[in-house]
Amino acid sequence: MDSPMLLSLLVVALLIFLTAFFVAAEFSIVKVRGARLDQLVLEGNKKAVSAKKVIENIDDSLSASQFGITLSALGLGWIGADQIETYIHTLVEQLNISPSLVTFLSFLIAFLLIAFVHVVIGELVPKTLAVHEAEKLTLLVARPLYVFTKIFYPFIRALNSMARITLRLFGVQTTAQETAHSEEELKIIMTESFRSGEINENELAYVQNIFSFDERIAKDAMVPRMNMVTIDEEDTIEEIIAVVEEHQYTRYPVTRDGDRDDVLGFVNAKQLFTAQLSKNDAPFESFIHQLPLVTEFTPLQEAMVKMQNAQTMMCLVIDEYGGTAGLLTIEDILEEIVGEIRDEFDRDEQAEITEVAPKHYRLSGLVLTQELEERFGIEIEDDVDTVGGFVLSQKANARTGERFLLPGDHELIVSEVDNHRIVFVDLILASHEEEEPLSE
Known part of the structure; x- marks a missing residue:
């Protein structure tokens, strides 16, 4: 060549x-x-x-x-x-x-x-x-x-x-290139990243929870009025010690005459007991701190900002009539993102959703119907917020062992009742349905 x-x-x-x-x-x-x-x-x-x-x-x-x-x-x-x-x-x-x-x-x-x-x-x-x-x-x-x-x-x-x-x-107007992603696009990207192994299931769940965080309101995360642990302004120190020993919380709402609709504020048990040990004779009222108020429909993000501004770890949730609907803590809000937070004092506490056997789950009556739809694909159209509320809407005096049919031939069985409150139910998934994986 x-x-x-x-x-x-x-x-x-x-x-x-x-x-x-x-x-x-x-x-x-x-x-x-x-x-x-x-x-x-x-x-x-x-x-x-x-x-x-x-x-x-x-x-x-x-x-x-x-x-x-x-x-x-x-x-x-x-x-x-x-x-x-x-x-x-x-x-x-x-x-x-x-x-x-x-x-x-x-x-x-x-x-x-x-x-x-x-x-x-x-x-x-x-x-x-x-x-x-x-x-x-x-x-x-x-x-x-x-x-x-x-x-x-x-x-x-x-x-x-x-x-x-x-x-x-040709009538085509050019604009600057759009580099930002919408929320739906980000969800798709994160899901694809999970499928390809770039992120794990927990990370995917955290991101999905963050996206849904803005849609959550105080009613979704609060401790209901019936489950609130309170002390009364007239309680003796021995009675307060007994309550703290039983429940192991740090902060407790203080009521007047045991009326949960008349909450004066909250006390910090550590602060109260430290004063007692140091022989501080300050009146009990001086240990009561102001409790911020939010409504049931206050967005969680707004409630969290309100607690941060007030430098408190909890706020009182009131209903449309001005009565007490429940109690909301910073921990409750964080659990909406990272899932349930359990410490050494929660070891005897049963989880809200527990797998008992294949297609068989034990649910707290406080589990939201929205969570039931997200985790198991079961949509409840009744105007209720919780699984327990659904049971009571079907039968006001529901008792242990009673069964209720859900859409898709799934079944709820009442497993524990406290007075008229549904504590736990068993969810039995229909055998012909494939359950959705839990997103812990």
Whole structure:
């Protein structure tokens, strides 16, 4: 092979490489995650700094990639096809066929060969590689692409302007590229990340809980009035010690004459007992702290801010009539995001949802009907908030062992009743239904 032919083949190889480079650049900068580049920049990765500049000006970067692809493809068609055809013509002539057939076969073989190399090596291979190794390729191509964009910036700018003018002629208005994701898009991204193993089930559950946090209200997380543990302003220190010993809480609402609709505030048991040990004779009223008020329909986020501003760990939830509906604590709010929080004093406390056997669950009567739908796909249309409320709506004097049918042929069995309060029920899932996995 003579030197001119070798040089031509080297030029062809260079043009194919440039095509592959620009194709890889185009797909990798679209696929790469901006948040990951931000992390690499903070870690001091110099290549990531260039990559960040490319991503921040992605319109110009994509135009530069297209410009480079077009130039290299035109060069490959102009120089490559002609040189390859000349070389193949020499080989085909040795077949002793007619000159016209030699010309046709040389052109056809050269065309097919160039097309194959251009499509496979120049387009498909770098595209596939860029999609699967977006971060590595972005870091590799960012600096050269940035320099190329700067060199040919006037041409790229002019081409972009002409493209926008053409779009306007057809009534298409161009706007700045939208880089933010909606809540639904983020949910889809997180679900796909979980399926691919990038995040675990707990992390997915936390994110889903955070998204639903804004929709939660105080009524969803509060301790109901019937379950509130209170002390009375007239209780003796011995009676208060007995209550604290039994329940092991730190803070207790204080009532007047045992009336939960007349809550004076709350006391901190540690503060009260410390004063007793130090022989502090301050009156009991001086240990009562003001308790912030929220309504049943106050968003949890607003209730949390109210507690933070008041520097307290709890607030009183009132109903539409001004009576006490329940008690809301910071722990209750956190459990809406991270799930149930149990400490050393909760070891005897039964979880709200416990799997007893396959398709058999023990549920607290306080489990929300919304949670029943989210975890098991069982939708209760009655205007009630809790499982216990559903049972009482079906039968006000429900007793242990009574059964109630749910949509989908699922069944609730009352397992524990305290006076008229449904403490626990058993959920039996229909055998023909596949239960949804619990999101702890």
